[in-house]
Amino acid sequence: MTPTRWHATGNPTSPGAPIMASTEYRDTHAGGLRREDAGTVVRLAGWAERIRDQGGVVFVDLRDASGIVQVVFRPDVAPEATDAAHELKREYCVRVEGTVQERPEGTANPELATGRVEVEARTVEVLSTADTLPFHLDERTEVEEGRRLKYRYLDLRRPRMTANLLARSQAVGAMRRVMEERGFLEVETPTLIASTPEGARDFLVPSRLRPGQFYALPQSPQLFKQLLMIGGVERYYQIARCYRDEDFRADRQVEFTQLDFEGAFWGQDDVLATLEEISVAVTKAVRGIDLPRPFPRLTYAEALARYGTDKPDIRFGMEIVDLGGVFAATEFQAFATALAAGGAVRGINAGARQMARSALDGLVARARELGAGGLVWLVVEADGSLRSPTTKYLSEAEQTDLVAAFGASPGDVLLLVADRTDKVAAVLGQLRLELGQPSGHEELAYLFVTDFPVFERTEGGDLVPLHHPFTSPVSVEAMRTDPDNAISKAYDLVLNGSELGSGSVRIHDPVVQAAVFEILGISPEAAARRFGWFLEALRYGTPPHAGFAIGIDRMVAILQGERNIREVIPFPKTQTGADPLTGSPSRVEDYQLSDLGIDIRPEVRQAWAEEAGEETAT
RNA sequence: GGGGGCGUGGUGAAGUCUGGAGUUCACGCCGGCCUGUCAAGCCGGAGGUCGCGGGUUCAAAUCCCGUCGCUCCCGCCA
Numbered sequence: 010m011t012p013t014r015w016h017a018t019g020n021p022t023s024p025g026a027p028i029m030a031s032t033e034y035r036d037t038h039a040g041g042l043r044r045e046d047a048g049t050v051v052r053l054a055g056w057a058e059r060i061r062d063q064g065g066v067v068f069v070d071l072r073d074a075s076g077i078v079q080v081v082f083r084p085d086v087a088p089e090a091t092d093a094a095h096e097l098k099r100e101y102c103v104r105v106e107g108t109v110q111e112r113p114e115g116t117a118n119p120e121l122a123t124g125r126v127e128v129e130a131r132t133v134e135v136l137s138t139a140d141t142l143p144f145h146l147d148e149r150t151e152v153e154e155g156r157r158l159k160y161r162y163l164d165l166r167r168p169r170m171t172a173n174l175l176a177r178s179q180a181v182g183a184m185r186r187v188m189e190e191r192g193f194l195e196v197e198t199p200t201l202i203a204s205t206p207e208g209a210r211d212f213l214v215p216s217r218l219r220p221g222q223f224y225a226l227p228q229s230p231q232l233f234k235q236l237l238m239i240g241g242v243e244r245y246y247q248i249a250r251c252y253r254d255e256d257f258r259a260d261r262q263v264e265f266t267q268l269d270f271e272g273a274f275w276g277q278d279d280v281l282a283t284l285e286e287i288s289v290a291v292t293k294a295v296r297g298i299d300l301p302r303p304f305p306r307l308t309y310a311e312a313l314a315r316y317g318t319d320k321p322d323i324r325f326g327m328e329i330v331d332l333g334g335v336f337a338a339t340e341f342q343a344f345a346t347a348l349a350a351g352g353a354v355r356g357i358n359a360g361a362r363q364m365a366r367s368a369l370d371g372l373v374a375r376a377r378e379l380g381a382g383g384l385v386w387l388v389v390e391a392d393g394s395l396r397s398p399t400t401k402y403l404s405e406a407e408q409t410d411l412v413a414a415f416g417a418s419p420g421d422v423l424l425l426v427a428d429r430t431d432k433v434a435a436v437l438g439q440l441r442l443e444l445g446q447p448s449g450h451e452e453l454a455y456l457f458v459t460d461f462p463v464f465e466r467t468e469g470g471d472l473v474p475l476h477h478p479f480t481s482p483v484s485v486e487a488m489r490t491d492p493d494n495a496i497s498k499a500y501d502l503v504l505n506g507s508e509l510g511s512g513s514v515r516i517h518d519p520v521v522q523a524a525v526f527e528i529l530g531i532s533p534e535a536a537a538r539r540f541g542w543f544l545e546a547l548r549y550g551t552p553p554h555a556g557f558a559i560g561i562d563r564m565v566a567i568l569q570g571e572r573n574i575r576e577v578i579p580f581p582k583t584q585t586g587a588d589p590l591t592g593s594p595s596r597v598e599d600y601q602l603s604d605l606g607i608d609i610r611p612e613v614r615q616a617w618a619e620e621a622g623e624e625t626a627t
Numbered sequence: 628g629g630g631g632g633c634g635u636g637g638u639g640a641a642g643u644c645u646g647g648a649g650u651u652c653a654c655g656c657c658g659g660c661c662u663g664u665c666a667a668g669c670c671g672g673a674g675g676u677c678g679c680g681g682g683u684u685c686a687a688a689u690c691c692c693g694u695c696g697c698u699c700c701c702g703c704c705a
Contacts (some may be wrong), residue, residue, distance in 0.1 A: 059665070061663090061664045061665060062667090063662055064662065067664090068663075068666075070665070079665070081664085084662070085662085091662095113663070116663055141656060142638090144637080144639090145637095145638065147654090149639085149653095149654075150640085150654070152639075153638090155696070155697045155698090156638085158697095205705095207705055208705030209704050209705075210704085235704090254704095255703055256704080258699085258700080258704085259698090294667090349670090428662065473705080476705060477705050478705075486642065508697090529705095538685095557629080573698095578699085582699065584697075584699090585696085587696095589696095589697090
């Protein structure tokens with residue numbers, strides 16, 4: 010018998026480890042049966058996926074975790090079993106004993122891995138009946154997601170979810186293998202920790218033994234893994250659950266999983282090399298693709314200049330072109346004003362596309378929606394001239410240089426934005442995605458973005474740190490004297506326009522750490538109060554170290570072509586943080602609150618009362 | 628905190644703009660027929676407070692207001 014492998018129902022995806030089929034209830038897995046097995050007697054156990062009752066002969070597609078095989082009940086061969094088979098319904102859990110046989114001429118099913126054989130049943134036993142399911146398990150119709158979540162245990166039986174669970178397991182397995190092979194130690198860190206009210210909102214857990222005090226759930230194991238470095242664990246990793254109490258997105262849950270790792274005596278290149286190995290192994294395990302190495306690297310500044318984002322999708326071109334030179338002496342007010350104010354004029358060549366005037370004007374509206382003051386569109390005519398409401402403001406030379414700068418051909422649509430440099434980048438970056446981004450994830454484009462700035466400017470002009478305060482700056486001095494241009498030793502891994510994770514070289518010198526706190530505006534007193542224990546730890550001989558954290562949910566989702574990470578999380582929460590299956594979050598008994606020394610605020614209780622009142626009134 | 632989309636028998640959709648009897652389609656479910664099907668087929672049947680509340684109207688799935696749920700996005704996510 011061919012080794013049984015886990016795979017999506019009836020549709021093998023990629024290889025997994027063989028599992029033991031033989032148990033108290035069965036001796037064989039359905040999905041592994043092949044022609045060579047003809048003649049053997051097998052005992053199978055699984056679910057009745059489909060039943061085709063011909064009145065006499067009954068066919069049952071029996072599904073287990075390995076796949077599907079057709080079981081045939083024949084009244085002339087096994088009258089009792091056939092009588093019982095007439096009573097079967099979908100998703101009954103059954104056990105079948107029978108003989109594997111090659112299917113009669115012309116009845117093979119090429120759609121099934123087991124399609125050349127069938128099991129002629131001798132006996133059938135119903136292990137468990139099933140009510141009519143609340144939705145279809147086949148893939149023909151999209152079921153509303155709330156309903157899928159309420160019955161997630163049924164949703165997980167669907168091929169899509171089975172395949173996603175498998176992919177996730179394979180991805181994590183590949184990660185573990187790379188980590189173990191390279192000598193990383195898997196170490197667990199606590200999930201009840203001290204709150205550090207910065208960055209994302211903490212999830213808080215009240216302490217019963219210390220009423221009025223709270224733990225926080227970790228947003229990441231950041232400080233603990235640095236303590237492990239100080240503790241002499243030179244290579245650490247963990248599949249770590251992280252919690253951030255912020256609003257949901259398609260690629261964000263409040264509870265998510267990272268591959269967290271860190272190395273002592275490491276610099277940036279050690280981290281990136283490890284990341285490449287992990288990504289290559291995971292991609293091979295999930296998609297069967299051998300990725301070329303090394304991955305491309307872009308600095309943050311390059312990424313922003315060429316793609317308008319720090320997480321560029323480099324599966325397609327349409328790069329942003331700087332036109333400051335072309336319009337250095339322009340008389341077109343909109344461009345001249347932007348350049349004079351230190352801003353930029355840039356554009357993208359959206360390529361040859363037939364766009365009606367209304368569609369082009371739609372792009373102008375879209376650009377305004379994205380925050381630009383406006384958008385100039387130009388269409389390259391067959392003779393190389395430009396058609397646009399704006400051409401009358403542009404000199405002959407500017408028009409010629411413009412076409413040259415874009416390397417534009419007849420039919421091409423050119424889109425120009427002039428504004429503050431960061432706004433120009435953001436708007437063009439978004440337009441580029443909307444006009445050119447491939448829809449699926451067939452092709453995979455990994456890259457590293459390096460040299461992130463230490464600070465960024467908010468809309469209001471304030472300087473705010475881009476990373477956590479343990480990130481090593483390239484130069485403390487530059488951080489102090491030229492904060493706008495200071496670079497930190499931080500880097501991201503990007504796949505198809507999504508940030509898979511980020512990491513940095515950490516500060517290992519307590520003097521540097523104190524200086525960075527100070528520059529970030531954290532007073533020595535505040536630093537001592539919040540991170541005193543950590544600052545002290547740094548003083549006892551801290552090795553230089555660096556690390557990273559990969560978002561496993563995002564990575565698996567992209568590899569599986571899923572738009573939403575909920576599809577690769579077995580039991581996710583809805584956008585409002587609820588679990589329709591178990592009813593979390595929920596109110597608790599008064600005595601539980603009393604144990605914790607906690608009162609619900611009057612206005613909340615008032616809202617509860619009103620809600621209850623409405624219910625009783627109806 | 629803000630903006631958009633969706634909510635119609637068990638499931639998925641059409642109907643909503645332009646008000647006129649719970650109308651339609653596919654799947655499922657129940658009953659019957661059927662001995663080689665594989666999205667089995669054929670015949671028959673049951674099943675809905677159009678998310679909920681209020682309003683406009685002779686009349687509301689349809690228009691208006693509110694609310695709940697799901698979802699996408701902005702803000703937020705060091």
